[in-house]
Amino acid sequence: MKRFLNQKAIELKQGAIRAMFDKARFYKDVISLGIGEPDLDTPEEIIEEGCKALRSGKTHYTGNAGIIELRQEVSEYLKKFNINADPEGEIIITTGGMGALALCLLVTISPGDEVIIQDPQWLNYYAQVKFAGGVPVPVPAYEENQFRLKAEDIKKKITDKTKILMINSPNNPTGAVLDFNDLKEIAELAIEHDIIVISDEVYSSLLYDGIVHCSIASLPQMKERTIVVNSFSKTFAMTGWRVGFASGSREIIEKMTRLQENMVACVAAPSQYAAIKALRSMDKAYEMTEIYKRRRDIMIEGLNSIEGISCYCPKGSFYLFPNIKKLGKISEALANDLLEKVGVICIPGSAFGDQGEGYLRISYANSEDNLEEAIKRIKKYVEEQIK
Numbered sequence: 441m442k443r444f445l446n447q448k449a450i451e452l453k454q455g456a457i458r459a460m461f462d463k464a465r466f467y468k469d470v471i472s473l474g475i476g477e478p479d480l481d482t483p484e485e486i487i488e489e490g491c492k493a494l495r496s497g498k499t500h501y502t503g504n505a506g507i508i509e510l511r512q513e514v515s516e517y518l519k520k521f522n523i524n525a526d527p528e529g530e531i532i533i534t535t536g537g538m539g540a541l542a543l544c545l546l547v548t549i550s551p552g553d554e555v556i557i558q559d560p561q562w563l564n565y566y567a568q569v570k571f572a573g574g575v576p577v578p579v580p581a582y583e584e585n586q587f588r589l590k591a592e593d594i595k596k597k598i599t600d601k602t603k604i605l606m607i608n609s610p611n612n613p614t615g616a617v618l619d620f621n622d623l624k625e626i627a628e629l630a631i632e633h634d635i636i637v638i639s640d641e642v643y644s645s646l647l648y649d650g651i652v653h654c655s656i657a658s659l660p661q662m663k664e665r666t667i668v669v670n671s672f673s674k675t676f677a678m679t680g681w682r683v684g685f686a687s688g689s690r691e692i693i694e695k696m697t698r699l700q701e702n703m704v705a706c707v708a709a710p711s712q713y714a715a716i717k718a719l720r721s722m723d724k725a726y727e728m729t730e731i732y733k734r735r736r737d738i739m740i741e742g743l744n745s746i747e748g749i750s751c752y753c754p755k756g757s758f759y760l761f762p763n764i765k766k767l768g769k770i771s772e773a774l775a776n777d778l779l780e781k782v783g784v785i786c787i788p789g790s791a792f793g794d795q796g797e798g799y800l801r802i803s804y805a806n807s808e809d810n811l812e813e814a815i816k817r818i819k820k821y822v823e824e825q826i827k
């Protein structure tokens with residue numbers, strides 16, 4: 441069969457997260473701290489709107505950039521973050537954040553262009569960049585900086601081939617949130633070296649401890665060189681609806697729209713109508729954020745009470761990235777042990793890049809009872825190891 445495939449397809453591999461779940465299928469009574477999606481259901485009023493759309497005949501193709509009513513609503517939403525995006529030409533509705541990332545990379549990357557990606561980082565970035573013909577260039581983010589990507593580290597990796605910088609705050613897998621100064625320094629670098637910034641903000645509503653989301657696109661001279669990617673998946677527990685959006689310069693959004701036209705036509709119509717309702721239901725998103733905050737606090741306290749594990753307290757997303765170096769096992773071996781011996785799924789930090797070795801990614805998108813039980817199990821495992 442291999443002879444029918446092109447080289448880029450041959451290189452496509454299953455990600456480590458999916459692989460972990462495949463393995464877990466053979467175990468009973470497993471608690472998953474591996475999943476990268478909300479365990480909560482889409483709020484009822486949003487579901488209702490999707491059903492209403494279906495029943496009222498919204499069962500056809502829509503315009504390639506998405507329905508104008510949703511683009512207008514997205515434009516209003518972006519204003520809250522000081523981004524002025526014209527719904528006619530500067531916004532596109534996409535198949536989740538992933539759809540937006542794919543279109544954007546495919547219309548901007550020329551073969552051999554270098555794309556700077558934080559390490560550790562959600563690994564789909566690497567696969568997408570490579571498929572678009574680009575060369576991923578990892579830049580380490582360090583625990584000493586709470587895994588915030590620093591301009592000084594990016595600078596070391598800039599060459600005359602650097603075309604794009606991808607940032608993701610709040611971050612998957614670390615939960616790190618870039619503060620205003622981090623963003624300002626990164627913006628200065630992007631302007632100086634004429635780099636496009638793709639700002640993946642899919643976790644922007646999941647912020648804790650009074651932190652307010654700041655988009656790099658709102659900084660001076662950054663709107664024209666930034667593509668903001670966002671999604672309804674995490675904010676409104678709508679992963680299965682497959683709806684997200686991107687905003688950016690007319691030039692790029694126009695080509696993303698043409699590509700969407702030729703590849704998939706548009707996002708499912710009922711999902712787009714439901715998304716309008718979602719943006720008018722921000723209170724639901726904030727209620728969910730409160731739930732995640734309680735869970736984060738349970739997990740932070742629990743993990744830090746286990747000898748050999750230490751975990752900084754991230755300000756965003758629903759991930760923790762505990763340091764497991766003192767346990768004396770590489771992260772893959774530890775994740776396998778936790779699954780096999782105590783039935784807890786965690787993702788090895790090494791799945792997110794070299795810099796992730798020595799850590800686990802833990803998702804707290806699970807009930808408080810399950811999280812407490814998971815902590816008990818991890819503790820039991822560690823104590824038995826030490827004995």
Ligand SMILES: Cc1ncc(COP(=O)(O)O)c(C=O)c1O
Nearest residue numbers: 476536537538562612642671673
């Ligand atoms: C950092 C990051 N960006 C984008 C996405 C894409 O999500 P979706 O396509 O469901 O919007 C994810 C999903 O896990 C993510 O973690």
